[in-house]
Amino acid sequence: MIRALAGRAAARWEPQRASRQKRDxxxxxxxxxxxxAERSRAxxxxxxxxxxxxxxxxxxxxxxxxxxxxxxxxxxxxxFAANPAFSRADPGxxxxxxxxxxxxxxxxxxxxxxxxxxxxxxxxxxxxxxxTEAWILSRLGRRRARSEPLIVPGxxxxxxxxxxxxxxxLELSLRTAxxxxxxxxxxxxxxxxxxxxxxFFGRIGAxxxxxxxxxxxxxxxxxxxxxxxxxFAEVVRTLAERGRLKLGEETDFIAPPAFVAALTxxxxxxxxxxxxxxxxxLDGAVLAMAMQGMEPGAHDRILGVLAKRxxxxxxxxxxxxxxxxxxxxxxAxxxxxxKLLAAxxxxxxxxxxxxxxxxxxxxxxxxxxxx
Numbered sequence: 001m002i003r004a005l006a007g008r009a010a011a012r013w014e015p016q017r018a019s020r021q022k023r024d025x026x027x028x029x030x031x032x033x034x035x036x037a038e039r040s041r042a043x044x045x046x047x048x049x050x051x052x053x054x055x056x057x058x059x060x061x062x063x064x065x066x067x068x069x070x071x072x073x074x075x076x077x078x079x080f081a082a083n084p085a086f087s088r089a090d091p092g093x094x095x096x097x098x099x100x101x102x103x104x105x106x107x108x109x110x111x112x113x114x115x116x117x118x119x120x121x122x123x124x125x126x127x128x129x130x131x132t133e134a135w136i137l138s139r140l141g142r143r144r145a146r147s148e149p150l151i152v153p154g155x156x157x158x159x160x161x162x163x164x165x166x167x168x169x170l171e172l173s174l175r176t177a178x179x180x181x182x183x184x185x186x187x188x189x190x191x192x193x194x195x196x197x198x199x200f201f202g203r204i205g206a207x208x209x210x211x212x213x214x215x216x217x218x219x220x221x222x223x224x225x226x227x228x229x230x231x232f233a234e235v236v237r238t239l240a241e242r243g244r245l246k247l248g249e250e251t252d253f254i255a256p257p258a259f260v261a262a263l264t265x266x267x268x269x270x271x272x273x274x275x276x277x278x279x280x281x282l283d284g285a286v287l288a289m290a291m292q293g294m295e296p297g298a299h300d301r302i303l304g305v306l307a308k309r310x311x312x313x314x315x316x317x318x319x320x321x322x323x324x325x326x327x328x329x330x331x332a333x334x335x336x337x338x339k340l341l342a343a344x345x346x347x348x349x350x351x352x353x354x355x356x357x358x359x360x361x362x363x364x365x366x367x368x369x370x371x
Contacts, residue, residue, distance in 0.1 A: 022092040023124045026099050029057060030120040031135060033103035036064070037113040041215055045070070048107075059086065059097055063104045073105045099123050112208045114139075133204065140207050155292070156185055156229045157193045159236055164196045169245035171200040177235045179205075183212035184228035187220060190318065222296030255293040255329040259369060263290070263333045266362035267298040270340060274355050276305040278343035282336070284310075284317035289332035291318070330369060337366035 018026075032055075039047040045068045052064035059080075066076045080086045086097055099120050106116035114136050121132040163170035174182050174197055186194050186209070194213055198206035220228075239245045267275070279287065279302065291299055303311055341363040344355035355363075 018092040018095045022095070023128070026096055027121060027124060027128055027131065029060065029096070030099055030103060030117060030124075033060065033100070033107065033120065034113045034117040037103070037107045037111075037116050040107060041110070041113075057096070057100075059093075059100045063100055067104060067108060073101075073108050076104060077101060095123065112212060114204060114208050114211075118204075136204055136207065156233060157189050159233060160189070160193045160196055163236065163245070166245070167200075169239075170196065172245055173232075173236050173239060174200050176239060177232050179209060179212070181228060181232055181235075183209055184216050184220060184225065185232035186213045187216040188222075188225040188229055222299060226296050255326050255333070259330055259333065259366075260293050260295060262362065262369070263293050263337065263366050264295040264298040266337060266340070266359065266366050267294060268301055269359035269362055270301075270344065270355060271359075272305050274344045274347050275301065275340065277347060278340035279306065279310075280343075282339055284313050286332050286335055287314060288317040289329060290336040293329040293333040334367055334369055337363045337369075341367055 036047060036051045039051070048064050049068035052061050052068055055061040055064060062080075063076055066079060071079070080097060080101070086093075102123060103116055103120050106119060117132055117136065121128040160170065163173055177185070179201070182197065186197060194210055198209060201209050216225075236245070270278070287302070291302065303314070306314065341360065344360060344363065348355060
């Protein structure tokens with residue numbers, strides 16, 4: 001049985017004989033499939049149905065129709081195998097079917113379009129390797145700059161800076177975590193962290209990881225990004241414990257979980273008007289530091305009460321923030337709590353707004369925190 005399964009897997013990679021003209025045509029087909037994969041990342045199966053309506057090649061059109069209807073790749077392959085029109089094809093059509101199924105397999109597995117393009121073109125022969133790279137680079141050259149999205153404050157940018165001091169440690173951490181986890185974790189980091197990570201993926205791989213980061217920023221919630229960052233940090237700690245890499249032992253980049261929970265609850269418990277008044281005039285750098293000691297729910301509350309101009313300034317301050325130790329994060333959090341507590345008491349005296357006794361107690365707890 002094992003020999004039979006190995007034979008089936010090997011058969012997928014047997015070279016198909018086809019004319020150069022046919023393979024050139026299939027290269028163009030592969031670029032269309034890669035473009036469909038790009039669109040389907042945002043619009044899911046709607047993009048597949050739309051592509052099927054305008055597709056002229058029967059094999060791809062049939063595959064897209066099945067995929068848009070919810071069929072998985074195994075069912076699509078079985079459908080083609082059961083159809084004599086496809087199973088008894090000449091060498092050129094057999095190669096077309098192979099390229100198409102390769103593309104659909106990657107598309108339904110939600111692989112990156114450039115990785116799918118690499119795999120499809122590999123079916124056409126080694127001479128298409130450079131042509132594929134040129135196609136990918138031309139796509140990158142036309143890519144427009146994206147607006148800077150929300151960045152989740154946390155410890156990971158500092159961990160990446162520390163790892164980058166020994167490039168082998170950063171490379172080992174990225175490879176152990178895997179591209180998917182690395183991209184999800186980097187989605188909450190400033191561009192500096194991404195730039196430090198990219199060189200370890202190669203020229204095309206760097207483009208893929210950066211594209212994945214931008215895509216995941218628009219797809220994942222703050223909590224999901226934070227979970228990915230925690231998982232990446234755990235990978236780093238495990239490697240360090242096993243002696244495979246070394247982090248500075250004297251520097252702790254993690255605020256105590258109890259402090260993070262207390263500061264988060266204190267911010268969320270405040271009335272929007274009190275929170276807005278308390279943040280008014282606060283140094284953006286201090287707020288950016290304090291936000292490293294909060295959970296994503298508190299980040300959303302703070303950004304929700306800020307004017308767009310102030311929100312952009314805060315995000316810039318997060319980008320420019322220097323590496324922070326736990327002690328500095330707690331100090332900034334205490335300073336923020338003191339400012340918010342004063343604003344809450346002033347608002348209560350002027351009857352402009354009021355804070356609950358519970359909210360005042362939470363702010364006092366953080367202001368007087370000893371850690």
